[in-house]
Amino acid sequence: MLSAQSPRSWPLALALVGAFFVLPGRAQAQDPEPLSAFELLARSPQLGGSDIPRDLPGRATVGTPRRPRMPDASLPMPDLGMQSPLPAPEWRAASPGLFMSKGEPVGAEASSPEVASAHPEGEPASPSSELLAPASTASAADAPMGMPAPLTPHGVPNSPLSPVPASTQALLDSSRSFKVVPAAVAVVPGLLFHGLAPALAGDGHTARRLFALEGTGLGLIALGGVPIALTGASRRTIAPLYAVTLAGFSVFGISAIANLYSVASPAFDPGVPASSLPPLEFEMGYQYVSDTAFDYDHFVSLGAVARFEEVKLEATARLSPNEGNTQVRMGGAYRLLGEPERRRAGSDGSSLDAELFGLFHRFPTEGFTVIGGDVGFRGRYAMSRVSPSLAGSFAEASIGMALQGYSYPGPVSDGNLHSQLLYSFGYGVWLGRGGGPFKGEAMLFYDHRKDGFAGGVRTLSGGVVGSFGLRARALLTETWGVAGEFSASGALVGRLALVYALGGDE
């Protein structure tokens, strides 16, 4: 049975996704600090790093973070095609005198007493800033890995979604180091007070951003959740209210994990998005499902991805050889904003896709078949735009709707047609370090859909909550990689697959 309310949710959902992407980002400068053994290991070529000093927004050279300093309004601002409150790195590099104050790195705020004491007058500029070679010819393609190239709809300059070059500020890394106390506080009580840990670590900028995100999340939860309670989850209003509430949980969850990441990230060299992904990938693996409601458990897992310019086609299949359960999902995504995965050089990985998928799922033991389709949007946002401390991580969210028909062969006279709200969010990290073939990503996620193998959590409130999990995919060489996923809800699902890539060296 279908609800007539689904179209009403789209304008609001689109507005939320849009708001998520236009969240402004600014950067800060940081001080240099000697590398620890662990940091050196993390940067090693074996892990995809490079021995050559790189101008990455890394954590290895970070130190006490600084709040970003707004440029003097009296100073000339170059027209770089971006509406940034901060100057572009190439301009700063070319005109260091304009943006250095009393030896402070670019972007640092001199008003902070502790910052002032940490940077006595006459201290030389950070080595990181020196790495900012003259960039008179800099472009998105020339930008170093992980640098946020403008997020443009197919390369259109000056897009409203063009980012503030926040992570470029991270090029000016100053000394940041891993600290135990903020890391512990990030868990308790940091998971409730999301800016507390970075604040304790002296990163006021990140703290403010995370508190703002947390507040926004809680506000959205209240904005959607209170009316849901007051209306008794009315069929007339549930779709938009649900979308707002879930968006609130998304923002809250993302800020919670970002809080952890911000204080843990100094311990390692942050990853960067792969400059390009292969045009064709195949995968084959094994999936195990533990669900007391079903007899199936062992599955063969198959998958394929074909990447074109703006279009990406995907197909997955899960086959249970002994029980016969078969799930096939095919479809594709069209990149509305952001660089295509085939040629992502210079991009920070932010993107917005429109997705369309078809589903066939046969349950022979239970005696029914599901045929349906999904339509929705999926966006990814480089968290370096929120704060340089979050460089190397990203947030992802998707919203959509599924229409599914349930068919019961045999004596059952009637089937069912159902709609479903699709919603997911996650927080991920890039696994590659920009050097070597190693590239990939890992993401903690929440998925609201209830028709997958994981289903939803069987809670005190019935089956409202979806599943939680960790998903990772990485190419270890030009042609071989691994993919894995674990999700938990009312069922436990684990999958491990071998990935074979074609054309990865293009």
Added chain:
Amino acid sequence: MIRIGAMGVLSALLMTGCLRPAENRAVRDSKVGRAEGGGLSLEVEDGLAAVRSVGSGEVTLWGNAPVLTARATLDADATSEWVLTVRNAMPGAELLAELEDGEVLAVESVPQVLPTVKAWRVGLRPGAVAKLRVAPPGWDSTAPFRFAALADVQEALPRVGDIYARLSKDDSLRFILFSGDLTETGTREQLLEFQARLEEGSPIPLYATLGNHEIISNDGDEYSALVGRGSQSFVFQGVRFTVMDSSNGTLDPIVEEQLEGWLASSRQGTHVVSMHVPPQDPVGLRGGGFANRGESAGLVGKLAREGVDLTLYGHIHSYYSFTNAGIPAFISGGGGAIPETFDGVGRHYLAVDIGANEGLREASLVRVD
């Protein structure tokens, strides 16, 4: 390492709890209706009544089905004079007590003020086993009858008397089939208040399953003690009624196995199935049904294949009429809990006409407000 191990064990326990959250209740159900005291050992067949007290020559049951059969074993040195009180009994219910050899024991009715409370003096035989059956006249006929379907009173408990008053105007109603969420949090006090208001206001008994609000307090153990099983099945006038505990948005495998037997035993007859959380929410975007849509589709498909005639649900505080796998389905969550707005339906119940031979005859929405 110890800390990691402890975390692992904790995680495993949490995972197990998430995978089978209703398992403890399903196991606990098997103990409902059994008690010992004063030299009497009592076992209510199929756990269709909660033993509220036993001892000192008195037994009190809370009936959760129209027909109750119990096996009473009396010690040789125990007193033979017993008073059996059944609360939430069918009006006009009678007690038949007989020994295993068929000898009928003497029974004397004790007058009660409330129509749903019945009491009898019965002379049990020390050292012998007696079979007790409490049932209204005609319980084993196949005549059509009418019952009320209701759910989700919760915080509206102080106002539930309005519903009982409306029910009282229809003399043809035999009992209320309640699809969960009697109270707000399932505490002992709330459940006792629910039962007191029921006895005070309703002329007919109420047979229930629990809802997700009952399991808020100690996983519903007070419900088990005061009301009865969350999952059970009984037959009245040829129609089988099966209620199941779906309050976590799933059925525990133990309940699934029980369901197989109940479905098989009435494959050719009329069968009504009720649970609190509906397998499928008719408003799919809301998703107020089971946690796994595959499980829900499998369940309703099984019910359809086994010839279930009617499914009744609660949890959603409104009225919905739809079909699941072709089975007529109704959500009748009009007990007064936070109502779904803009639906044009306030507090309500469903009057269902059904018969052993006719199947579902009619289901009518009855508005209370």
